[in-house]
Amino acid sequence: MTPSTDERFAAIRDEFGPDSLARVEEMIAPGGMPRHPLQAGAKWILPGISQKPWHDPRSDPGIASLADALEGAHASIASEHESAWRTNRTAFSDYEHYLTRQDDWQSLHLYRDGALIEDSASAAPTAYGIIEDVAVGNELICPLLESHFSTLLPGSRIAPHCDLWNFSINLHFAVDIPDDCDLTVAGETRTWEEGRCLLFDYSFEHSAQNRGTRPRTCLLVDLWHPETTIPERQALTVLVTRVRQLMGEGR
Known part of the structure; x- marks a missing residue:
């Protein structure tokens, strides 16, 4: 960590207690944390988070409200x-994942870089309002990540990969789902049900396919994992933001 990060962590400990960041410190210690083999591609694994690929979107009151x-x-x-x-x-626009950019994977962002995308309010007013009022208003959304409409064109595929960490969790709201589309997480394949939500831990290897004849659209929302604490969320935001700055990344 850098001196500025150390100072921010110290301030969080002063407010929440000396052990409030123990799991974050364990996560960034040399050697990293033991993990499930299907989380091997993730950069950080916060200890104490359930190693469970699929989650019930109604199991946490905040996520259930969204x-x-x-x-x-x-x-x-x-x-x-x-x-x-x-x-x-x-x-x-073409979706830019940290691993790739795909022109057959289109996105319309509602939230990114820690803020709502106001230009999207006119294109998707209902979804924008819900993200603003519920996800942002209740501090469910992870400010390190985003919310966007994810549209896979016919014949497109998102190759198997792990996302960067396990301290956020991905909500998929099925907006428009043709036949022959599916999502695989940790070897288990499920299909989206139009008008319903799926929730999964994307530190586990996952992939998606659209074998149908028209686009498949979900609204994706990156949320704090409900098993993280407020001081951990503050510290993780400081940590990842600083790492991105040092790496010269915009976000």
Whole structure:
């Protein structure tokens, strides 16, 4: 860690107690943490987080409130996205994952770089409002990551990979799902049910495919893992932000 990071960590310990960052310190200690073999590609594994690939989106009250809000507004969200896709394609862009960029994987961001994307409010007002009021307003969203409409074009595939860590968790809200689409996490394949949410730990190896004849769209929201604490979230935000600055990354 750098001196500025050490100072921020010390301030968090002063507020929350000397042991409040013990798991974060263990995570960044030399040698790293033991992990499930299917988490081998992740950079950081916070100890004490359940090594469980799939989660029930109703098991945590905060995440359940977001899932309920999205599912209750499915018709409006789907209609607004379809209109934007048809009439405002310039609002979408190739999705840039930390490992790759794909032109057959299109995105419309609602939240990124720690802030809402105000330009997206007119294209997707219902989803934008829910992300603003519930995910951001209740501090469920991980400010290190994002929320975006994820559209896989027909015949596209997201290759198996692990995301960077286990202290956030990925909510998939199924907006428009053709036949022959699926998501595989840690070797278990599931299909999206239109208008419903799936929740999984993307530090486990995962992949997705659209073998259908029209685009597949989900709204993705990167949330804090519910098993993390407030001081840990503060420290992890400081840590990852500083690492990105040192690496010259924009986010």
